[in-house]
Amino acid sequence: xxxxAPAEPLSWxxxxxxxxxxxxxxxxxxxxxxxxxxxxxxxxxxxxxxxxGTVAVTVLYLLMNGAFLSALxxxxxxxxxxxxxxxxxxxxxxxxxxxxxxxxxxxxxGAVDGxxxxxxxxxxxxxxxxxxxxxxxQWHSRLGTPVWALATQGALSLAIVLLxxxxxxxxxxxxxxxxx
Numbered sequence: 313x314x315x316x317a318p319a320e321p322l323s324w325x326x327x328x329x330x331x332x333x334x335x336x337x338x339x340x341x342x343x344x345x346x347x348x349x350x351x352x353x354x355x356x357x358x359x360x361x362x363x364x365g366t367v368a369v370t371v372l373y374l375l376m377n378g379a380f381l382s383a384l385x386x387x388x389x390x391x392x393x394x395x396x397x398x399x400x401x402x403x404x405x406x407x408x409x410x411x412x413x414x415x416x417x418x419x420x421x422g423a424v425d426g427x428x429x430x431x432x433x434x435x436x437x438x439x440x441x442x443x444x445x446x447x448x449x450q451w452h453s454r455l456g457t458p459v460w461a462l463a464t465q466g467a468l469s470l471a472i473v474l475l476x477x478x479x480x481x482x483x484x485x486x487x488x489x490x491x492x
Contacts, residue, residue: 329480332487337373346430428465435461 344351344361351357376396380389383399392398396416400408436458439449452459476482 329484332483335487335491336483337369343426343430346433428462431465432458432461435465 344358344365348354348358351361380395380399383402384392384395388398389395394409394412396412397408400412404411435445435448436451437449439445439447439458439461441449448458448461448464450458450460472486473482476485
C-alpha cells in the first residue's frame, strides 16, 4: 500500500497575474464615458449601458467558469494550461484548439478595435483642450479621424511592446497605468 503523497503547500504564485486578467475582464465598463457625447439621451442611456454591460460581463464570466469547472473538475482545471481548449475538447476533441483560437482572435480584434479608437479619442480631446498637445486634437478632413492621436498611440504601444520583452510583462507593467 502506497502512502498518500504529501499535499503541496498553498502558493500565491500567479495570483497577481490572475487578478490582473480578471480586472481586464471587467475593465471596459467605464469606456462608455469616452463616447458619451455621441449617445442619445445620455442621462438615461449611459447609466443603463454601464449597468447592463457590467451585469452581462459578470454573468458571462460566471457561466464560462461554471462550464469549465463542470467539464473539467477542479483538479484538471487548476492544472490546465488552456482551460477553454481542454473543456471544449471533451465534446469536440479534433477541433477544439482551432475553434477556441478563432473565438479568441475574434474577441481580441473586437477589443483592440474598441481600445484603439476610444484611446485615440482621449488623446484627441486632450489636444483640443491643451495647447501643448494641439497636434493630437486635429481631425483629418479626408480620413475623418484624429490621425496624429492614432499615430502617437500606435508609437507608444509599439514602444511598450518592444521594451517590455514579453506579453506577460506587457500586461503586468501596463495594468497599474490602465487602472490608475
